[in-house]
Amino acid sequence: MNLALTTISIFFWLLLLYYSILTVTGIIYRGQKRPHTPLDHYPSVSILIPAHNEAVVIAETLYAMTKIKYPGRLDIYLLNDNSQDETGNIASFYAQTFNNIHHIEVPSGTPKGKSRVLNYGISISQSDYVCVYDADNQPEPEALQLLVEAAETTPQAIGAVGYVKTINERTNLLTRMIALEFSSFQLIMQAGRWKLFKLGSLTGTNVLISRKALLEAGGFDPYALAEDADLTLTLTQNGGLLPIVPEARTWEQEPENLRVWIKQRTRWMQGNLYLIEKTLKEPKFFKGKNFIHSSQLLVIYIGFVSFLLVSDTWFVLGLFGKLKSDAAVPLMTIWFESWLIYFIQLTASQVIDKRMKLSDLVVSFLMYFTYAQLWVFLLARGVYFQIKLKRSKKEPMWDKTVRFKKSA
Amino acid sequence: MKYYSNPMLLLLGLLLTFIWAQFVLDQYFIITMLFTMALIGLLSIIVRPIFSFSILVTFILALGFLNVGFSWNKHLDIIAQGMNIQLQVVITIGVILAWICGYCLQSNSNEIKTLKREIERLQKVEENTGFLTFNEFLAQAHLLFTGMKRRKEQAFLVKLLFNSEEVAYKARIINETLSKLILQSIRAEYDIACHLNGTEILIFLNNTNENGVEIVVERITQAIKKAKGLDSVLHHIERVEVSDNWNAIHSLIQAWRKGEKIA
Numbered sequence: 001m002n003l004a005l006t007t008i009s010i011f012f013w014l015l016l017l018y019y020s021i022l023t024v025t026g027i028i029y030r031g032q033k034r035p036h037t038p039l040d041h042y043p044s045v046s047i048l049i050p051a052h053n054e055a056v057v058i059a060e061t062l063y064a065m066t067k068i069k070y071p072g073r074l075d076i077y078l079l080n081d082n083s084q085d086e087t088g089n090i091a092s093f094y095a096q097t098f099n100n101i102h103h104i105e106v107p108s109g110t111p112k113g114k115s116r117v118l119n120y121g122i123s124i125s126q127s128d129y130v131c132v133y134d135a136d137n138q139p140e141p142e143a144l145q146l147l148v149e150a151a152e153t154t155p156q157a158i159g160a161v162g163y164v165k166t167i168n169e170r171t172n173l174l175t176r177m178i179a180l181e182f183s184s185f186q187l188i189m190q191a192g193r194w195k196l197f198k199l200g201s202l203t204g205t206n207v208l209i210s211r212k213a214l215l216e217a218g219g220f221d222p223y224a225l226a227e228d229a230d231l232t233l234t235l236t237q238n239g240g241l242l243p244i245v246p247e248a249r250t251w252e253q254e255p256e257n258l259r260v261w262i263k264q265r266t267r268w269m270q271g272n273l274y275l276i277e278k279t280l281k282e283p284k285f286f287k288g289k290n291f292i293h294s295s296q297l298l299v300i301y302i303g304f305v306s307f308l309l310v311s312d313t314w315f316v317l318g319l320f321g322k323l324k325s326d327a328a329v330p331l332m333t334i335w336f337e338s339w340l341i342y343f344i345q346l347t348a349s350q351v352i353d354k355r356m357k358l359s360d361l362v363v364s365f366l367m368y369f370t371y372a373q374l375w376v377f378l379l380a381r382g383v384y385f386q387i388k389l390k391r392s393k394k395e396p397m398w399d400k401t402v403r404f405k406k407s408a
Numbered sequence: 409m410k411y412y413s414n415p416m417l418l419l420l421g422l423l424l425t426f427i428w429a430q431f432v433l434d435q436y437f438i439i440t441m442l443f444t445m446a447l448i449g450l451l452s453i454i455v456r457p458i459f460s461f462s463i464l465v466t467f468i469l470a471l472g473f474l475n476v477g478f479s480w481n482k483h484l485d486i487i488a489q490g491m492n493i494q495l496q497v498v499i500t501i502g503v504i505l506a507w508i509c510g511y512c513l514q515s516n517s518n519e520i521k522t523l524k525r526e527i528e529r530l531q532k533v534e535e536n537t538g539f540l541t542f543n544e545f546l547a548q549a550h551l552l553f554t555g556m557k558r559r560k561e562q563a564f565l566v567k568l569l570f571n572s573e574e575v576a577y578k579a580r581i582i583n584e585t586l587s588k589l590i591l592q593s594i595r596a597e598y599d600i601a602c603h604l605n606g607t608e609i610l611i612f613l614n615n616t617n618e619n620g621v622e623i624v625v626e627r628i629t630q631a632i633k634k635a636k637g638l639d640s641v642l643h644h645i646e647r648v649e650v651s652d653n654w655n656a657i658h659s660l661i662q663a664w665r666k667g668e669k670i671a
Contacts, residue, residue, distance in 0.1 A: 013476065020469040024462055031458025330479030332489045337472040348465055352458070 009329045015303060016341050019189075021212035023345050026192030030246055030352045037153050042072025043128035045144060045208070048112050048121035050079045054135035056403040057253060062094040062101065064138035070145050076101045080120045082108055115220035115227040122211070122219055129159070130214055134205040136403055138167065139250040146209040146248040157212035158240030162206035162248030163187055168219040168404065171256050176363050177371045178254040178261070184349035190244050197292055200242030202235075206250040213240050226271025229297070233279065236290050250372055256404045262378065264401045269382025270389070272301050305379045312373070342368045418509055425502045432494050441499045445506035452510025464507045468500050534603070536580075537587035543664065545602035545610070546658070549629055552600070552614045553654050563650040564621045565657075566611040567664060568628070569606070569643045578605075585635060593627040604665050607643075610652075 047065065051058055058078070065076050078091040080103060091103035106120050122130060129151065131144060143162055150160040164186060166179035186203065193199045202209075207228070217234040224230035235242065255261035279285035279294045286294050317331075346364035348356075429438055448467065452460035475496050479489050532544040539550060556563045570586065573579040588608070590601055594611060601611045613621055625645055632638050650657055 017473065020473070024466050024469070027462040027465060031456065031462065051429065261514055330476060330484055330489050333476050333479045333484075333487050333493060336493050337476055341469065344465060344468060348461070351461060 005329050009331075009334060011194065012310065012338070013334065016338055019345070020152075021340055022189050022192030022194075022196065023341070023348060025195040026188035026190070027243070027352060029191040029195040030188070030398050037149050039071075039149060039152055042070065042145075042148060043152070044073040044126075045070065045075075045129045045131055045148060046121070046125035046127040047074065047076045047131045047133060047144070048079060048118055048125070049077065049135055049137075050081060050117040050121070051083060051087050051091070051135040052081040052117075052400055052404060053083045053085045053087060055083070055090060055165055056405050057136040058087050058088050061133070061134040061135055061137055062090065065101065065133075066094070066098055067141045068139060068149070069141045072148070073127070074100055074144070075125065075127065077121050077125055078103050079106050079107045079117045080104060081117045096271045109224050113222065113225070113227075115222040115224055115240055118227070119219040119222065122214060127211060129208050129210055129238075131208045132205060133250065134252060136166075136253040136401075137205050137250045138252075139206060140248075143206065143248040144208070144248055146245050147341055150243045150245045150248075151208055151210070154241060154243045156241045157243050158235060158238075159207065159209035160243050160245050160248070161190065161200045161203055161208075162250060163246045164203055164206055165249055165251050166254050167251040168253050168256060171404075173363065174258060174261060175254050175401060176360070176382050177367055179348050180350070180360065180364060180367065181371065182254075183353055184345045187246060188345060188349050188352070191246060193292070194244040197289065198241055199236070199292055200232075200244050201293070202232045202242065203269075205252060206248065207242075209235070213238065224271060224274060225267050227274055229272060229275050230278070230397055233285050233293055234274070237284060237288070254404060255401060260402045262374075262381070265374075265378050266381045266382070266385060269301065269378050272297060273382055273386045276301060280368055301379065305375050309376060339368045342372065415512075418505060419510070421505050422509075422602050425498060427504060429502065432491070432498055437487065437495065437499070441502050444499065445502050448503050449506035449510040452507045453514050457511055457514065460507060460510065462507055464503065467503060468622060471500060473660075501529045504636060523634075534587075536584055537603070538589050538591055539609075540600055540602045542602050542604070545600055545612070546661065548600050548645075549612045549657075549661075550654060555655065556614060556650070559615075561615045563619050564616060565612045565648045565650060565661070566613060566621065566625060567646040567648075568609045568611070569646070570607050570609070570641045571643050573641075582638065582641060585638060586632070586641070589631040589635060589638075590628055591633055594624060604661075605667065608664065610661065610664065618649075 047068075047160070049061065049065075054061075062078065068074065076098075078101065080088050080091055087102070088105075091101075094101045095103040104121070104124060106117050109116060118132060129148065133139060139162075147160040147162055151157045154160075162179075164182055166175060166182060168175050169179035170176065190201060190203075192341065193201070204227070209231075213235055214231075216238055217231060219282065220227045221230045232242070255264055276297055279297065284290075345366055346367060350360050350364070427439060433441065444467070448460070448464055451463055454460075475492055478484075479492060482488075484492065528541075529543060531541050533540060538542075539545075552563065555561075570582075573582055587601075590609060590611065594601060594613070598614045599612060600614075601609060604610045611624075613624060616624075625647070629642065629645075630644050646658070
């Protein structure tokens with residue numbers, strides 16, 4: 001028992017050490033001044049926006065697209081995936097008004113979902129680069145130019161990844177927690193990985209990929225529910241780099257209630273479980289730089305949740321005095337440090353974003369005990385639905401995230 | 409961060425941390441804490457905030473790892489671990505407060521520098537000489553130029569080059585006296601003057617002709633000759649008629665300011 005506990009503790013501690021190092025390197029990378037490097041020639045870019053019943057948000061998204069400042073040729077494709085609401089009318093209005101906005105009706109087909117629609121978008125567009133934005137995104141005007149400059153000036157780069165910020169952060173406690181999670185784990189961790197290993201991960205939106213690299217990778221896997229993570233592995237395996245550009249920001253709407261959040265995250269969880277299965281079947285995904293990607297996937301979706309369970313058990317046992325006081329492992333200290341590291345990551349990202357508020361501090365303090373714990377539930381739910389899907393031998397169903405009307 | 413940089417709150421926080429430290433830390437740890445606070449505080453004043461912040465985070469995390477290592481090695485029981493956690497928390501809070509203090513000092517100092525630059529930009533008249541500041545000279549010259557063009561009048565730029573004086577206290581007095589003499593020699597309600605640099609003065613003579621320019625130049629030359637100790641400072645005088653193109657005039661003045669020779 002003691003040996004098992006010690007082994008788990010050591011692994012747990014090593015994981016925390018890894019995340020601590022990522023945090024520090026991520027902060028350093030965020031703080032580094034990157035000189036603006038204008039290009040002599042800006043390559044052509046196609047922005048792909050997959051949309052299925054997005055009437056609530058699409059007008060704002062297309063409006064933001066009209067404000068993008070890009071010195072090269074830019075075409076914006078609204079890929080309408082059989083929308084039954086006003087999405088088509090809104091897209092047509094913008095297409096009639098702006099020469100570079102195109103409303104594309106995507107033919108019906110299976111499997112349903114973002115990957116198939118994006119692949120169709122790639123097939124009908126012609127440009128050096130493809131940039132993907134979700135239908136609820138509002139990129140800042142300079143975002144695309146910054147992504148292209150990073151992709152063109154970083155050796156071996158085949159694209160670039162920007163920063164996703166939460167537009168409805170102040171709506172409620174849940175959106176605030178999502179925003180904190182995004183700014184910390186998506187940005188600082190991403191920046192840290194890039195600084196340490198020259199590794200970047202596609203985030204599903206605000207990403208730029210060269211058409212050549214995309215075609216070599218075979219496009220997006222239509223069966224993948226986490227198409228971004230899936231494509232990241234293939235692109236990395238092909239030797240491409242994806243630099244992180246924190247200054248290229250887009251603003252995204254996040255789920256405003258728990259039900260929608262759980263559905264969205266279950267889909268992500270299923271997508272990553274599918275990917276874990278894929279990587280375990282194909283040893284090539286553990287070679288080279290992909291070793292870090294694949295290992296991290298296992299660590300986050302299996303290791304982290306397992307350790308969270310262990311950590312909680314220690315905490316509860318400690319509370320009821322069921323832990324032997326002469327245990328070889330300093331369980332209470334480890335538990336405290338794991339909370340501290342989580343808290344430091346959240347607050348560090350806020351300090352960097354210069355948006356530290358007392359309420360954010362309180363929310364960060366509580367997130368380990370609330371938001372983070374939901375991962376256990378999500379994993380269980382994801383595993384359940386993934387097994388169900390496998391048994392039914394049906395194609396994966398893309399569970400679209402419900403959007404919310406902007407409050408006046 | 410502004411929210412947390414209230415001096416009263418910071419002071420209160422530091423005071424409470426020291427009182428808390430008195431209860432839970434022994435003398436050795438108090439000295440260590442104070443030393444670390446001083447070091448982090450100093451770093452946050454000297455280096456860029458983001459780098460001192462990364463040092464702060466590294467320190468906090470390292471302290472955590474040290475605590476685990478110590479507790480593991482010494483097989484501490486839960487009570488002893490709790491005491492160590494308390495010790496770690498006190499030191500961590502103290503160091504964070506020291507970082508915030510240093511950060512505030514640095515950002516306040518930067519803010520003062522920015523404000524000074526802004527004041528300089530907005531300032532219209534040099535305090536000691538009564539000359540216009542260069543930016544104000546350009547702005548007023550542009551206005552005079554517009555009026556002059558509308559009324560189809562002539563205007564001239566006169567550049568006076570003086571021998572440089574290396575001794576600072578002498579240079580200041582010479583400069584102030586020269587400025588005073590020049591302001592007395594031009595028409596205060598029509599003409600404007602400014603320093604181009606340490607040894608050159610520029611005058612915009614409005615609504616005049618070549619004879620008028622010569623009268624003013626003669627007046628200045630005589631005034632300087634008569635002034636005590638200034639008889640040999642005037643080195644060269646250059647006169648240029650203001651053309652119809654403001655951009656050309658603006659470029660010429662800027663070139664003079666940079667010390668470029670104009671063909």
